[in-house]
Amino acid sequence: MADHPVDEKLPALKMATTGLQHVAAMYAGVVAPPLIVGAAIGLSAAELTFLTGACLFTAGLATFLQTLGIWKIGARLPFVNGVTFAGVAPMTAIVASTEDKSDALPIIFGAVIVAGLLGFLAAPVFCKAIRFFPPVVTGTVITLIGISLLPVAFGWAQGASPTADDFGSPTNLGLAAITLVIVLLLRRFTRGFVKQIAVLLGLVAGTLIAIPFGVTDFGPVAEADVVGFPTPFHFGAPQFQLAAILSMCVVMVVSMTESTADMLALGEIVDRPADEKTIAAGLRADTLGSAVSPLFNGFMCSAFAQNIGLVAMTKIRSRYVVAAGGGFLVLMGLCPMAASLIAVVPRPVLGGAGVVLFGSVAASGIQTLVRAGLEKDNNVLIVAVSLAVGIIPIAAPEFYHSFPENAKIILDSGISTGCVAAVLLNLIFNHIGKGREAADVTHPMEAGEEISGASRATATP
Numbered sequence: 001m002a003d004h005p006v007d008e009k010l011p012a013l014k015m016a017t018t019g020l021q022h023v024a025a026m027y028a029g030v031v032a033p034p035l036i037v038g039a040a041i042g043l044s045a046a047e048l049t050f051l052t053g054a055c056l057f058t059a060g061l062a063t064f065l066q067t068l069g070i071w072k073i074g075a076r077l078p079f080v081n082g083v084t085f086a087g088v089a090p091m092t093a094i095v096a097s098t099e100d101k102s103d104a105l106p107i108i109f110g111a112v113i114v115a116g117l118l119g120f121l122a123a124p125v126f127c128k129a130i131r132f133f134p135p136v137v138t139g140t141v142i143t144l145i146g147i148s149l150l151p152v153a154f155g156w157a158q159g160a161s162p163t164a165d166d167f168g169s170p171t172n173l174g175l176a177a178i179t180l181v182i183v184l185l186l187r188r189f190t191r192g193f194v195k196q197i198a199v200l201l202g203l204v205a206g207t208l209i210a211i212p213f214g215v216t217d218f219g220p221v222a223e224a225d226v227v228g229f230p231t232p233f234h235f236g237a238p239q240f241q242l243a244a245i246l247s248m249c250v251v252m253v254v255s256m257t258e259s260t261a262d263m264l265a266l267g268e269i270v271d272r273p274a275d276e277k278t279i280a281a282g283l284r285a286d287t288l289g290s291a292v293s294p295l296f297n298g299f300m301c302s303a304f305a306q307n308i309g310l311v312a313m314t315k316i317r318s319r320y321v322v323a324a325g326g327g328f329l330v331l332m333g334l335c336p337m338a339a340s341l342i343a344v345v346p347r348p349v350l351g352g353a354g355v356v357l358f359g360s361v362a363a364s365g366i367q368t369l370v371r372a373g374l375e376k377d378n379n380v381l382i383v384a385v386s387l388a389v390g391i392i393p394i395a396a397p398e399f400y401h402s403f404p405e406n407a408k409i410i411l412d413s414g415i416s417t418g419c420v421a422a423v424l425l426n427l428i429f430n431h432i433g434k435g436r437e438a439a440d441v442t443h444p445m446e447a448g449e450e451i452s453g454a455s456r457a458t459a460t461p
Contacts, residue, residue, distance in 0.1 A: 008318045019323075019327070020325065020328060022321065023080075029085070030055055030329075036149075041104050050230070053230060053332070053338075054230035054298050054333065055082075059082035059326075059333075062082070063325065064330075067079060067319040067326065072284060075274065077270065077274070078319045079266065079322060081285070081302065081326075083298070084254075089145075090415065093408070103239060105235040106233075110244070113291050115245065117291050119252045122256075123280050123283035128276065133423070136372040136382050139365050139367075139370075139383075141258075142364055146363070148414045150355070153357070158347075159347055160346075171213055172348040175349055178352065179351075180356065210346045216345075217346075218344055221337060226335060228336040232297075243410065247416055254416075255290075256287070258302060260279055262303040262308060266308050266311065269317075286303065382426055385421060386418050387418065389414075389421040390421070392414065400412060
């Protein structure tokens with residue numbers, strides 16, 4: 001009996017090239033979180049290179065766990081794993097609230113370890129409770145992730161440091177705009193592999209264009225070693241602070257929710273529907289990968305949705321192709337010189353590409369909301385209030401200034417507060433009292449009451 005396409009082993013050359021394509025599609029997404037967090041801490045170029053390499057290395061390990069699997073760990077589907085965007089805002093909030101910045105990474109690592117272990121234990125239960133995380137919740141959270149990260153791209157577009165003389169200069173903003181236009185042109189007028197790596201090509205082109213303006217520094221590459229290893233606990237032994245742990249546990253719930261949605265989608269694409277057993281195994285891989293990642297100075301790991309689109313486009317469903325991509329990630333993590341290449345890219349260039357990258361995350365959330373049953377008044381209220389709560393830290397950064405520092409770690413993360421609000425509101429409007437008010441409260445995925453007033457006139461039949 002022939003193997004299912006998911007279990008097919010392709011010829012070595014095709015395996016390598018298609019694996020590299022998966023790496024190219026998600027590379028910018030993997031290196032963005034360490035860049036953001038590292039910049040917030042004020043790491044040197046060498047330390048930033050080390051942190052980036054560590055995240056590439058741990059992304060490869062997590063991808064191995066997910067695709068190849070051991071015991072009851074791993075969905076054994078063509079999933080690429082890497083640093084989740086959901087953790088960026090809470091981690092930067094932890095950095096901001098830490099007086100001694102040298103303690104920031106150990107505190108983050110300690111929180112990720114605990115969140116990962118708790119998530120691993122909760123995986124069999126979580127896969128049963130997924131009905132409490134319908135598209136109205138997951139779509140809201142994913143949208144908030146993108147919105148929360150867009151200010152980072154805008155900051156990058158202005159320059160490396162707010163104290164620099166050229167911060168926000170026409171040159172910096174011009175470089176960001178040129179990079180954005182290059183990415184858009186590549187996405188519009190190319191196809192296949194080139195289209196998939198448009199962001200990466202935009203970064204390269206933007207960096208080359210920036211050289212005559214004197215904002216490109218090749219020093220990190222010259223100083224980097226060709227071979228290296230992410231020394232365990234390079235930034236110090238993990239520290240365990242309750243507020244940080246609670247914040248990352250919320251992120252873990254968000255990450256597990258995203259991964260579950262991704263597994264369901266990918267299962268349909270590869271014609272191997274993800275059942276409860278598969279989801280539980282996939283969540284164990286995510287959470288165990290996250291718990292182990294800080295040992296090698298990496299962050300929380302989760303499935304990369306953009307690679308699901310790549311599987312759908314190429315029709316190559318083999319999980320071994322993605323495992324090959326994981327191998328390339330590990331090799332890149334073991335080569336500091338390769339990891340240092342991203343440090344060469346000027347911040348304005350990163351900012352231009354970041355608009356596409358982070359905006360795409362928000363757009364992905366909006367796509368999820370499209371199927372969330374927004375013709376119902378209840379779901380509109382859930383989205384409206386949850387987005388408002390999640391945007392507070394962006395629109396009014398000092399809104400929670402009177403709260404204790406430990407509370408602000410959670411409150412200053414729009415993703416965390418927005419997620420909690422969405423889950424609670426969904427319970428209140430779509431679950432609690434459902435038996436008593438069946439005529440008024442329907443399942444989030446069922447047709448429901450149309451929006452009243454003017455909206456009813458334009459509602460889709």
